[in-house]
Amino acid sequence: MSKRDYYEILGVAKSATEDEIKKAYRKLAVQFHPDKNPGDKASEEKFKEATEAYEVLKDAQTRARYDQFGHAATSGQGGFPGGGGGYGQGFDINDALRAFMRDFGMGGSTFEDMFGGGGRRGGGRQHFHGEDIKVRLRLTLEEIAFGAEKIIKYKRFKRCGTCSGSGAAAGASKEKCRVCKGMGEVRQVSRSMFGQFVNVSTCSNCGGSGEVITSPCPACTGSGRVEEQATITVKIPAGVSEGNYIPMRGEGNAGMRGGESGDLIVLIEEKDHERFVRHGNDIITEVPVTISTAALGGEIEIETLDGKVKLKIPAGTQTGKILKLRGQGLGKLRSSGRGDLLAKMTVWTPQSLSSEQKALYEKLRHIEGDVPPAKDTKSIFERLRESLGV
Known part of the structure; x- marks a missing residue:
């Protein structure tokens, strides 16, 4: 199925300013955000679609390439920051949520900080970045007025202590993947009226790691992580509002086989007050x-x-x-x-x-x-x- 025009998705003209693009995206992102539409796959797809369009059009360089080549510029090594892959099948809901958090969340860090510069969709071996975890925190008006410290208990995956996150049993070795030759990705070259393009996709044999474990760790069955009950103290600043996010960096799920941990995203909700x-x-x-x-x-x-x-x-x-x-x-x-x-x-x-x-x-x-x-x-x-x- 052909992709819709990015300008059409955001509802802006091709001459739109950066600020107009940002405002249009924010309106759509709030409307179709998964937290406002739980379980609604159609809204989730629209959220991803709007975020993908925003990620391309907000940057002057990628926008210029898109204006010249259209969606062909976003395929394979289309030249977007972060390496190969573009915004194809690798752009999932977690990517969209993190992009939204980066520009519109509370205290979000930069895209490069979160993904180590190249982005987790970049070329080369993947390190299986851990998933973000979202929790809802209901606050009283008194807690919102003065700020508070709240203890949150939740389940997450932590790095396996038996194999130190490698996924391999003690004494076992890892072999270079024969399909991708250790690169973690496979490439397909195609030609079009715009020239030659390279489509880069994650290797299905090794999952993008470039390595195959010959003898998996018995504690984590090769994933490099195990489940735990976590407890964390969250500092709530005074004046937060319903819908605000507080990102706790690195407190989400540990990445598979030693990958970087995701974030814990604390979503603020307000309790009704009997008097105010x-x-x-x-x-x-x-x-x-x-x-x-x-x-x-x-x-x-x-x-x-x-x-x-x-x-x-x-x-x-x-x-x-x-x-x-x-x-x-x-x-x-x-x-x-x-x-x-x-x-x-x-x-x-x-x-x-x-x-x-x-x-x-x-x-x-x-x-x-x-x-x-x-x-x-x-x-x-x-x-x-x-x-x-x-």
């Missing part, structure tokens, strides 16, 4: 006040993330009025300071009255002269914007 609702770095809470306090003004005690504080209620307070407590919200990611606590007033009407209270309300009804104003039709978000000055 998040709004960016601010938090919103409803505060009930009595009719007398709302009319006359006064001081009440309210709950915050830091504990109880005093709040002054101005006279004539109406339901829906927003009072701001500065610095009582959530910590700000990558900067100092905190957001605000936005207290939404709700005037409380008693449902049962004592005889004394009833008499006082009857007296008030006869002497009050104010006619209730028309209902305020502003939404809570409009009142929030007024309170925030935006």
Whole structure:
């Protein structure tokens, strides 16, 4: 099946700027990300397709070659960074996720750092880079406000201690693969109107290692790794949001036969709070006040993330009025300071009255002269914007 045009995939013009390409890719990547569409193979393929297009078009050199030769430039030794292979069958979902993490994750390292310069799809022997592991971490609003340290337990593959990750039994030797002659890859030369191209693929006989184990390790059956229950402490910075990633470098699965370990990707989720609702770095809470306090003004005690504080209620307070407590919200990611606590007033009407209270309300009804104003039709978000000055 022929590949779609990379510009068409991202929905941008051929004259699109680097920033426009990046924005278009991010929109598609978020829409089709596997974490948002678990088990949806169609979305996974679209995520991979968009990432592949982005990886080619974001780089001026590879984009120029693609503009000149089309998809023929990405086959075999098409000249993309990282060696042979291009973005063909070797470009899997883990590659796509790591590429996304590199540019849009929290604190992601560079593509070269993660794959040792040439990329794990590069030519020559493969070292079986370990798979990434994704875990979800649910945080309370308090943990998000101040930051936290969380202990995570998960299963992973570690390097086999018996064979030190080689996959070979003690005293056993490795032989050079006869199919690929120790190169770890096989090449097929083809010709087209653009000239000669070399299609490079992983050797199926040795799996890309260039070597064949004559006597596998009995502990790991030749894989060079065994399963373990791992425990790790993760530092959560204040101000993280749902959907943020925290990559723990090298804490994923160990690579087969001594390959580099993958990463542990910690996906942040937020727990609902019984009292507060998040709004960016601010938090919103409803505060009930009595009719007398709302009319006359006064001081009440309210709950915050830091504990109880005093709040002054101005006279004539109406339901829906927003009072701001500065610095009582959530910590700000990558900067100092905190957001605000936005207290939404709700005037409380008693449902049962004592005889004394009833008499006082009857007296008030006869002497009050104010006619209730028309209902305020502003939404809570409009009142929030007024309170925030935006």
